[in-house]
Amino acid sequence: MLRKSLAVGPVGCNCSVVVCPVTHEALIVDPGGDAGRILALLPKLGARPVGIVHTHGHFDHILGTREVAMATGAPVSIHADDLDLYRGLVRQARTFDLVVDEPPEPSQILAGGEILPFGQLQARVLHTPGHTPGSICVFIEATGEAPLLLAGDTLFEGGIGRTDFSGGSLEQILHSIRDTLFKLPDETVVVPGHGPETTIGEEREGNPYVGRRASAG
Ligand SMILES: [Zn+2]
Ligand SMILES: [Zn+2]
Structure with a gap:
């Protein structure tokens, strides 16, 4: 798969454009601002977007959606x-x-478990509540390369998402990470909603909140 992630908007939300290298159909995940920069990237990647997916409903992941x-x-x-x-x-x-202006009304309401096809690739929607009730992660596998997880604000390098906003739940986010994300392959590349990339293996081992070395529970 072709993929470019860039930090956009006022708080540096990682927006990712993932492209099928054969058909160039693409998904855009979390256009959190700087729409002009995201749009400028598309011809460079030869990308033809067929979907705009949000990992959750916080403003910093939506500010560029309308444009x-x-x-x-x-x-x-x-x-x-x-x-x-x-x-x-x-x-x-x-x-x-x-x-800001109102965002466009979504054309697809997700429940989790959906497969979103783009070209010869497929993204799987994983419902991972905790940071917000409708937080999802987007999981993409392609033959012969490491899988990709666009994790939104659920899992970070060495951290987990905040759960002190309304609708947040620490119990749920721990469950989402341990029982959904940590079941993914070690080599899965994780692009969090903010900050540096990591892998499932590194976080399962070393994450101080949910990793093996975190206090049992
Ligand atoms: Zn958030
Ligand atoms: Zn965020």
């Missing part, structure tokens, strides 16, 4: 349990003194 959706015509998706957050983008942004 990217209008420019590409790609359908927008988000998990059902984060629809209220998504539709509340204007209100969320206002608390950070940002004035």
Whole structure:
């Protein structure tokens, strides 16, 4: 797979463009701002977006959605349990003194377990609640290379997502990471919602909150 991730928007949300190398159909995950930079990347990758996927409904993962959706015509998706957050983008942004337009109404409401095809590749939607009720991770496998996990704000290098926002749950995020994400192959490359990339193997071993060395429980 072809893939480019870039930190966008006011708090450096990692937006990823993942491209099928054969057909050049592509998914855009978390267009969190700087729509112009995301759109400029598409011709460089030869990408033809067929979907815009959100890992969750926080404003910093949505700020570029409207512009990217209008420019590409790609359908927008988000998990059902984060629809209220998504539709509340204007209100969320206002608390950070940002004035934005409403995001487009999603054309696909996710429940978890969906397969999102793009070209000859497929992305699997994993429902991983905890940071928000409708947090998802996007898992993509391709023959002969390490799988890719776009983890949103669920799992970070050496960290886990905050659970002190409304709708957050520490118990749920620990369950999501241990029983869903840590079942993925060691070599899976993890692109978190913010900050550096890591792998499932490294986090399962060394993550101080949920790794093997974290206090038992
Ligand atoms: Zn978030
Ligand atoms: Zn975030």
